[in-house]
Amino acid sequence: MNAHLTLASSRNAHPERGSALIVGMILLLLMSVISLTSLKAIRTDERLAGNLQDRYLAFQAAEAALRAAEELLERPALPSFQTTTGFYHFLADDVPAPVTLNIENAKVYEATLTGVSQPPRYMIEQMEAGVEEGGSLVVGTRYVGERRNSFRITALGFGGSPTTRVVLQSTFRR
Numbered sequence: 001m002n003a004h005l006t007l008a009s010s011r012n013a014h015p016e017r018g019s020a021l022i023v024g025m026i027l028l029l030l031m032s033v034i035s036l037t038s039l040k041a042i043r044t045d046e047r048l049a050g051n052l053q054d055r056y057l058a059f060q061a062a063e064a065a066l067r068a069a070e071e072l073l074e075r076p077a078l079p080s081f082q083t084t085t086g087f088y089h090f091l092a093d094d095v096p097a098p099v100t101l102n103i104e105n106a107k108v109y110e111a112t113l114t115g116v117s118q119p120p121r122y123m124i125e126q127m128e129a130g131v132e133e134g135g136s137l138v139v140g141t142r143y144v145g146e147r148r149n150s151f152r153i154t155a156l157g158f159g160g161s162p163t164t165r166v167v168l169q170s171t172f173r174r
Contacts, residue, residue: 054159057115058166062157065109065120066168069153073124073172081126090127090152098167101156117164120157127152127171148173 072079081087086107088095096105106121113119127150151172158165 051164054161054164055166056159058157058159058164059168060157061109061113061116061120061159062155062166062168064111064113065122065155065157066153066170068109068111069107069122069124069155070170070172073151073153073174081124086121086123088123088125090125095125096123098154098156098169099165101154106156115160116158117160117162118158120155122153122155125152125154 079087081089085105094105101121101123103121106123109120109122129149151174153170153172155168156165157168
């Protein structure tokens, strides 16, 4: 009987109220919220990295089209800027906006590029011929050379997604 009294009195001396369980549940909830927040941040970072890679791909495609147009202008004979698709005179009324370049109004880059949704396109505008100034080392003297043709090249590149677009322009003189 003595043992029974001791066991009963020790139970009543420190009554448990379940506070450890509640504290444990709150800590578990906090850890879950922190892990879900970090998972969401990781997913956002992955999306940003994917979009940035897609933009770089579009930039490289536009750069390739720009270089192809420059190589075309380095040839001895130029195509007609009156009748050829993708070649315009700067005073023409039908020069398209850079973002609206398509197969009907621009020249399509002919080489194969992997990873892009569409091949890049470019157009070349023949600008007014100008005279380059400078070149003289004598103060107050201007060296006037021959009139040179200048061209504005506009290239439109696409990334892996057709909605990712990059427009590049350069000026070329010959």
